[in-house]
Amino acid sequence: GAVVSQHPSRVICKSGTSVKIECRSLDFQATTMFWYRQFPKKSLMLMATSNEGSKATYEQGVEKDKFLINHASLTLSTLTVTSAHPEDSSFYICSARAPSANEAFFGQGTRLTVV
Amino acid sequence: DAKTTQPTSMDCAEGRAANLPCNHSTISGNEYVYWYRQIHSQGPQYIIHGLKNNETNEMASLIITEDRKSSTLILPHATLRDTAVYYCIVRVARLGGTASKLTFGTGTRLQVTL
Numbered sequence: 001g002a003v004v005s006q007h008p009s010r011v012i013c014k015s016g017t018s019v020k021i022e023c024r025s026l027d028f029q030a031t032t033m034f035w036y037r038q039f040p041k042k043s044l045m046l047m048a049t050s051n052e053g054s055k056a057t058y059e060q061g062v063e064k065d066k067f068l069i070n071h072a073s074l075t076l077s078t079l080t081v082t083s084a085h086p087e088d089s090s091f092y093i094c095s096a097r098a099p100s101a102n103e104a105f106f107g108q109g110t111r112l113t114v115v
Numbered sequence: 116d117a118k119t120t121q122p123t124s125m126d127c128a129e130g131r132a133a134n135l136p137c138n139h140s141t142i143s144g145n146e147y148v149y150w151y152r153q154i155h156s157q158g159p160q161y162i163i164h165g166l167k168n169n170e171t172n173e174m175a176s177l178i179i180t181e182d183r184k185s186s187t188l189i190l191p192h193a194t195l196r197d198t199a200v201y202y203c204i205v206r207v208a209r210l211g212g213t214a215s216k217l218t219f220g221t222g223t224r225l226q227v228t229l
Contacts, residue, residue: 106161
């Protein structure tokens, strides 16, 4: 299957700082990528849909000024958690789908810990 | 997208078949059944999907009832590495855009034991 890579896999940051997470589709072009967040023992919750060359679409309750999404190319989307707080600590996962495919592929996830 | 109902957890002995049920009684005619799994601390992994015919690939088989209101994912010979949360998702298989998003329920936690 197609490969989606996230970086970093783990990050620890201080409260008040910003953290950038990258999501890359390695062997296909993705016009649309998705960002999810998952708290311990909970299911994945969609945060936003990232569209190449345009503004992201955020789900209800997700602060767009706090979670900045940039999808500058067909193979890269970034999620920046701004002014991170301990409650932002979570597992962040991206997914992407090749235009000709019906299934989505997921990155390995990024474990963010804010201290 | 249609809602799905899955058992919270299941156990399966290693080497035996794991049969994971999913109820999707409100499924529409143009909605597919997708299965993903998530091994602890990893991103979800695509397993299989189908519309109305039974499907099989190298990972699993998908059996969809004739009325399409339920389905069963079958792992023919479960191993310890199959221990994961399995998600059954129903959605329209459109190309691109927000229709591509997947809405995850709580899934079934499958524990494969020796």
